[in-house]
Amino acid sequence: xxxxxxxxxxxxxxxxxxxxxxxxxxxxxxxxxxxxxxxxxxxxxxxxxxxxxxxxxxxxxxxxxxxxxxxxxxxxxxxxxxxxxxxxxxxxxxxxxxxxxxxxxxxxxxxxxxxxxxxxxxxxxxxxxxxxxxxxxxxxxxxxxxxxxxxxxxxxxxxxxxxxxxxxxxxxxxxxxxxxxxxxxxxxxxxxxxxxxxxxxxxxxxxxxxxxxxxxxxxxxxxxxxxxxxxxxxxxxxxxxxxxxxxxxxxxxxxxxxxxxxxxxxxxxxxxxxxxxxxxxxxxxxxxxxxxxxxxxxxxxxxxxxxxxxxxxxxxxxxxxxxxxxxxxxxxxxxxxxxxxxxxxxxxxxxxxxxxxxxxxxxxxxxxxxxxxxxxxxxxxxxxxxxxxxxxxxxxxxxxxxxxxxxxxxxxxxxxxxxxxxxxxxxxxxxxxxxxxxxxxxxxxxxxxxxxxxxxxxxxxxxxxxxxxxxxxxxxxxxxxxxxxxxxxxxxxxxxxxxxx
Amino acid sequence: xxxxxxxxxxxxxxxxxxxxxxxxxxxxxxxxxxxxxxxxxxxxxxxxxxxxxxxxxxxxxxxxxxxxxxxxxxxxxxxxxxxxxxxxxxxxxxxxxxxxxxxxxxxxxxxxxxxxxxxxxxxxxxxxxxxxxxxxxxxxxxxxxxxxxxxxxxxxxxxxxxxxxxxxxxxxxxxxxxxxxxxxxxxxxxxxxxxxxxxxxxxxxxxxxxxxxxxxxxxxxxxxxxxxxxxxxxxxxxxxxxxxxxxxxxxxxxxxxxxxxxxxxxxxxxxxxxxxxxxxxxxxxxxxxxxxxxxxxxxxxxxxxxxxxxxxxxxxxxxxxxxxxxxxxxxxx
Numbered sequence: 099x100x101x102x103x104x105x106x107x108x109x110x111x112x113x114x115x116x117x118x119x120x121x122x123x124x125x126x127x128x129x130x131x132x133x134x135x136x137x138x139x140x141x142x143x144x145x146x147x148x149x150x151x152x153x154x155x156x157x158x159x160x161x162x163x164x165x166x167x168x169x170x171x172x173x174x175x176x177x178x179x180x181x182x183x184x185x186x187x188x189x190x191x192x193x194x195x196x197x198x199x200x201x202x203x204x205x206x207x208x209x210x211x212x213x214x215x216x217x218x219x220x221x222x223x224x225x226x227x228x229x230x231x232x233x234x235x236x237x238x239x240x241x242x243x244x245x246x247x248x249x250x251x252x253x254x255x256x257x258x259x260x261x262x263x264x265x266x267x268x269x270x271x272x273x274x275x276x277x278x279x280x281x282x283x284x285x286x287x288x289x290x291x292x293x294x295x296x297x298x299x300x301x302x303x304x305x306x307x308x309x310x311x312x313x314x315x316x317x318x319x320x321x322x323x324x325x326x327x328x329x330x331x332x333x334x335x336x337x338x339x340x341x342x343x344x345x346x347x348x349x350x351x352x353x354x355x356x357x358x359x360x361x362x363x364x365x366x367x368x369x370x371x372x373x374x375x376x377x378x379x380x381x382x383x384x385x386x387x388x389x390x391x392x393x394x395x396x397x398x399x400x401x402x403x404x405x406x407x408x409x410x411x412x413x414x415x416x417x418x419x420x421x422x423x424x425x426x427x428x429x430x431x432x433x434x435x436x437x438x439x440x441x442x443x444x445x446x447x448x449x450x451x452x453x454x455x456x457x458x459x460x461x462x463x464x465x466x467x468x469x470x471x472x473x474x475x476x477x478x479x480x481x482x483x484x485x486x487x488x489x490x491x492x493x494x495x496x497x498x499x500x501x502x503x504x505x506x507x508x509x510x511x512x513x514x515x516x517x518x519x520x521x522x523x524x525x526x527x528x529x530x531x532x533x534x535x536x537x538x539x540x541x542x543x544x545x546x547x548x549x550x551x552x553x554x555x556x557x558x559x560x561x562x563x564x565x566x567x568x569x570x571x572x573x574x575x576x577x578x579x580x581x582x583x584x585x586x587x588x589x590x591x592x593x594x595x596x597x598x599x
Numbered sequence: 600x601x602x603x604x605x606x607x608x609x610x611x612x613x614x615x616x617x618x619x620x621x622x623x624x625x626x627x628x629x630x631x632x633x634x635x636x637x638x639x640x641x642x643x644x645x646x647x648x649x650x651x652x653x654x655x656x657x658x659x660x661x662x663x664x665x666x667x668x669x670x671x672x673x674x675x676x677x678x679x680x681x682x683x684x685x686x687x688x689x690x691x692x693x694x695x696x697x698x699x700x701x702x703x704x705x706x707x708x709x710x711x712x713x714x715x716x717x718x719x720x721x722x723x724x725x726x727x728x729x730x731x732x733x734x735x736x737x738x739x740x741x742x743x744x745x746x747x748x749x750x751x752x753x754x755x756x757x758x759x760x761x762x763x764x765x766x767x768x769x770x771x772x773x774x775x776x777x778x779x780x781x782x783x784x785x786x787x788x789x790x791x792x793x794x795x796x797x798x799x800x801x802x803x804x805x806x807x808x809x810x811x812x813x814x815x816x817x818x819x820x821x822x823x824x825x826x827x828x829x830x831x832x833x834x835x836x837x838x839x840x841x842x843x844x845x846x847x848x849x850x851x852x853x854x855x856x857x858x859x860x861x862x863x864x865x866x867x868x869x870x871x872x873x874x875x876x877x878x879x880x881x882x883x884x885x886x887x888x889x890x891x892x893x894x895x896x897x898x899x900x901x902x903x904x905x906x907x908x909x910x911x912x913x914x915x916x917x918x919x920x921x922x923x924x925x926x927x928x929x930x931x932x
Binding site: 139145237280282283284294295298420429442503505544551552 | 637638639640643644647648650651663664665666667668669670672673676701702703704747748750755756757776777778779780781784785787788789791792793794795806807808810811812813883887
């Protein structure tokens with residue numbers, strides 16, 4: 099026990115490690131805020147960079163970047179309606195309306211505190227129950243991933259503001275964009291028009307930057323003359339009472355985020371969207387209607403995407419299997435540093451587990467400090483004249499897209515999606531459901547085919563498997579309930595109950 | 600005035616242009632190293648451990664660029680479209696040798712100049728720890744008893760599991776349900792949860808899982824035991840006929856465009872050969888269960904040709920592909 103504690107506090111009392119964690123967190127916030135620059139990218143560059151370092155130093159810096167980077171995406175989502183990463187897409191739904199009301203500072207303050215709460219809950223779960231949850235995550239069969247993707251796609255119901263039909267259209271469009279590229283089973287090209295450059299598909303971040311960044315910039319051209327909203331920069335740090343008020347919600351969404359983060363192949367992006375949906379369903383009286391600047395709509399995704407980080411470390415530390423793209427790179431870094439990431443990692447190198455847990459906790463504390471610093475300055479970003487802001491956004495979008503794969507072709511795609519997104523927006527289509535489709539379409543496609551081939555391509559056996567396995571049964575029930583709650587049937591039941599009462 | 604300045608600039612540029620080729624030695628700038636596989640994967644890990652040694656030998660800097668997608672087609676094709684000046688190199692694995700057969704692309708490594716074949720990895724057939732099958736023979740017997748019920752993990756067309764399965768099918772019967780995963784990692788995760796009955800894996804991905812007892816090694820795809828995985832029988836114990844395909848395994852290498860200047864080719868070959876030979880890197884490879892090769896020139900070419908011939912013909916004979924390797928000019932092994 100005392101050994102664990104000494105590993106836990108290793109980075110807390112070592113000035114070098116402390117400094118590296120702080121540096122990582124600080125840099126991570128700004129890397130994460132720029133759309134296209136991702137944590138995965140930053141960490142993989144660091145792996146070569148830290149080749150000659152001691153492994154603990156490299157890990158401290160990486161943990162900092164990871165925690166800072168996941169949070170950083172919320173900055174641009176709130177201030178500019180351009181999520182810095184797919185995991186911040188849901189943050190923009192209520193974060194940007196808050197900025198438009200002149201509450202950008204307060205929104206950033208709240209999202210900082212909530213990210214830290216989510217992050218710490220994720221770390222707590224990691225520290226207390228990693229082996230148990232790690233084993234639970236393994237129980238998820240392909241059919242369960244299929245069901246999760248199905249539940250996720252039903253979020254369209256709450257993401258589509260206004261017309262549900264348009265929402266479904268948008269999600270289907272997203273799913274088709276996600277299908278472009280090589281068929282995962284047969285390696286046949288799908289929607290590639292015979293072009294070799296499309297074999298790898300369209301990177302979903304490219305779609306996201308176009309739809310949110312460029313489309314937003316083009317939309318701004320409509321109100322060049324309108325003076326920007328004056329930002330209130332008082333009461334940036336949320337009051338204790340406010341944090342307490344949202345605590346029940348934030349605990350629920352943090353646990354959701356952690357569990358989804360543990361599952362390999364699904365991560366913070368889906369966690370944040372599901373948490374947003376959960377808030378929308380469970381909070382009866384939000385501060386304002388969702389989509390118009392409800393604090394709850396900010397609390398849910400921000401806690402969920404940060405807690406998913408702790409979750410992603412669970413399979414990595416217990417089994418040596420990555421929980422997401424970032425932990426995959428970290429595993430690579432451990433190999434290069436001569437460790438054997440695998441089921442024996444915790445036995446052979448017991449310090450790695452508690453060192454990482456301690457470091458994650460530390461990085462969250464630094465996040466609280468750095469996140470609340472300089473908010474006033476950031477909030478002023480919204481007040482920049484449009485004539486300067488629009489070119490700035492376009493430059494950021496281009497640089498960010500180019501940096502993903504150093505490909506000009508992806509820049510053109512991004513611009514194309516931007517223009518398409520602008521028209522879609524003009525005709526009342528939402529961007530959220532498109533991104534949802536891009537993320538979930540491929541997951542649903544592969545997991546459905548895995549599930550089908552597992553039962554010998556027998557549709558009846560596949561259907562039966564959805565009900566006979568306890569875990570699948572729970573998910574199937576959830577799916578059916580959500581589906582029913584979106585139909586007029588549920589309204590009838592509610593009305594009848596109300597009449598009886 | 601302006602004319603004078605312009606003339607001066609032109610003269611200066613011309614002078615510089617005349618002087619540069621004589622003095623400038625390769626590499627003149629950073630070298631872009633394209634890895635067509637994702638960060639954190641086996642190929643990426645091997646390359647990131649090797650490159651710092653190469654940088655010391657060559658006296659230049661490499662920028663690693665993960666250009667993923669299409670079983671490596673995107674990244675490899677990108678290198679083929681860059682200027683052939685030796686400042687773009689491809690750090691990749693065996694996949695391109697199967698592109699023409701699978702119809703993924705028209706090129707293979709014959710269209711590149713091979714700088715180095717770094718090493719070869721081994722393949723192992725793994726099953727969950729609580730699997731009822733303890734050997735390759737038991738697995739084959741079970742598959743014959745109930746054909747097309749065992750769930751085998753594969754990684755899509757041209758992936759290692761498919762190639763190993765094809766070789767087995769070429770000499771024996773192993774009818775299964777193929778379940779496709781995005782790579783070794785997701786496949787292992789599914790196997791740990793009991794959602795697959797077995798999967799041919801690269802040793803580098805499976806080693807830790809097998810030595811820790813989370814997975815069971817049924818056979819290594821080689822004619823003798825692998826020192827990195829003691830106690831796991833060679834596949835030839837159950838399938839002696841497999842011998843004709845062996846030694847076989849996925850490999851890693853370094854390529855540049857065919858028409859790269861000789862100076863760059865030579866300097867790169869020397870630097871990579873020295874870097875791969877470093878004790879530090881050699882022990883890194885062996886620790887991961889890989890076999891260091893360090894081949895270049897004719898040796899590398901022979902290695903690539905043999906690998907392509909063995910793999911494509913067994914895929915064809917197992918019925919995994921309709922295209923005949925003969926039509927592509929690949930001789931029978």
